[in-house]
Amino acid sequence: MASLLRGAAFITGAGSGIGQYTAYALASHGVRQLALCDIRPEVLEDTSSELRKRHGDDVQILNLEMDTSKEDSVNSALNDTIKTFSRLDIAVNNAGIGGTPKPTAESDFDDWQRVMSVNLHGVWLCQRAQIRQMLKQEPLLPPPRGGRGVIVNVASMLGLVASSPKTPACAYTASKHGVVGLTRTDGVTYASQGIRINAMxxxxxxxxxxxxxxxxxxxxxEIAKVPQGRLGDMEEIADSIVYLVSPMSSFMTGATLAVDGGYTAQ
Incomplete structure (x- = not known):
């Protein structure tokens, strides 16, 4: 059976959580070159070890310490990825922080800036570097199913709706709305140039x-409000990201995919 995915992938926040499970899912569906990025380089070894356990020498892994809020750090990580793999086909911008959940009147400006610098500025810095590389390369697969590259920005259902007054998160919610806006704008801008950009x-x-x-x-x-009545699994989010980076979603760009158990449909 042919693999669903191919090429080189770049994942931020790959040391834990959704980023870690995304690395596992991409590898399971055929990606054999993975650049794993995290601000905490020591946590990447868990992800790398599990990938090697599952796929042995068949997978090539590059662990990269990267601070998404720093332009030089982002550019250096992308440059190292291209030096190692020669190209970039899949990018998943997953790194993010929650900040302190407070309403605006009680919020601290330093916390606001910290959340924005990682969740929004960091995604923009990563996406800019990724687009610049993808524009230089030819597609692995011919259009319309193939293209120069695919980017998925991990936003949040709070990029589509407001946070609850009982659990206010003004900075986080604003940052994730910003990621959705960025995704829509660049998804449209670069569609004709063979680059697809969507938000999870x-x-x-x-x-x-x-x-x-x-x-x-x-x-x-809050979780009681979810129509399916449960938390989602990290594997479910990772599998949905696989769909977005695969040829199965080739007519999607600038789109948002809510995987939230029905929360935002209410």
Missing amino acids: CPGYVATPLLKSATASGVMAA
Whole structure:
């Protein structure tokens, strides 16, 4: 059976959570060259070890320390990726932070800037470097199914709706709305040049942090609003990202895909 995916992939926030499971999913569907990026380089070894356990020497892995909020760090990581793999076919901009969940009147400007620098500025810096590279290369597969490259920006369902007044997150919500706007604009701008850009908008997902909050009752009322009545699995988000970077979604660009158990459909 032919593999669904091919080429070289670049994933930010790959040391844990959705980024880690995205690396596993991409490799499972045929990607054999993976640049794994995280601001904490030590956590990348867990992802790398699991990939080698599953795929052995068949997979080529490049671990990169990268701060998405720093232009030089982003450009250096992209340059190292191209030096190693010669091209970039799939990019998943997943790195992000939650910040302090407060309403605007009670928020601190430093926290606002920190969230924006990672969640929005960081995605823009990564996407700019990725687009610049993709514009230089020829497609691995011919159009219309193929193109110069595919980018997925991991936003949030809070990039589509407001956060609850009971769990206000003004900076996080604004940053994720910004990611959706960036995705739509660049998705349209570069569509004719063979680059597809879409946004993944996960709902409440069973990351270690959220499971802990649920156990303590902090988020229990919010999760009860999910029509499917549960947290999403990280594998479910990763599988949806596979769809967005695959030829199966070749007529999608500038789009948002909500994978949230029905939360934003209410």
